[in-house]
Amino acid sequence: MEHLIDIQGLKYRYQTAQQETLAISEFRVEKGESIFLYGPSGSGKTTLLEILAGILKPQKGVVKILGQDLSAKSETERDQFRGEHLGYIFQNFNLIPYLSVRENIELPIRLSARRRSRIDFGKLENIISDICDRLGILSVLDRRVTELSIGQQQRVAVARALVGQPDLILADEPTSSLDMDHREKFLNLLFDLCKQYGASLLFVSHDRSIQHMFSRTVFLSDINKITP
Ligand SMILES: Nc1ncnc2c1ncn2[C@@H]1O[C@H](COP(=O)(O)OP(=O)(O)OP(=O)(O)O)[C@@H](O)[C@H]1O
């Protein structure tokens, strides 16, 4: 059976670091799961997401997504794979400041022909309107992202990750700036959108108050066995 994520024998060390940041002998995620990956600050959550996104390349191990071995791909191939299959909500959102909200959301579609081919391009306008309406950012579509509140920027980042129906959303603590009420609302919306667009979710956070909302919780320290 093909797993959504299948990690085996992974080791990652930053070039300047004395020791490994990640040593994961095995970690699997199946399609349709919503995973809460918990770990304290500095434990390697962002590092793991960047490896799964193919931004960082591990020194050892096999990292398969949808049966495809990222570790066997070149940087260009990994970029293409990310563009086609993944939606990444970055810890600091990574929105492009000189572009409008709409342009930011369209970016993954414009950059990846394969992602474009997953949707009916003539309907892009409708797809964006639908997602943004649900996220409550329809009225700011033509504003510069620098003119938005943090909460609004966060929702733009979600819209950008979802457009073009990726198979997997990697979310890096996108709720850290929200209060509890808004956090639960935001998460319910994210779950609904993932369901509607057929995406699985890997969500990392150091905030355990939201873990009950996910289908499975994984402690990074349980899968990451670095020996100091
Ligand atoms: N570019 C880098 N070069 C060297 N070390 C790094 C680099 N980026 C991160 N690290 C180190 O790797 C470890 C894991 O960092 P990472 O950003 O993955 O943690 P995190 O769990 O995402 O933390 P947070 O919850 O604060 O976002 C930390 O000790 C950090 O100092």
Ligand SMILES: [Mg+2]
């Ligand atoms: Mg982080």
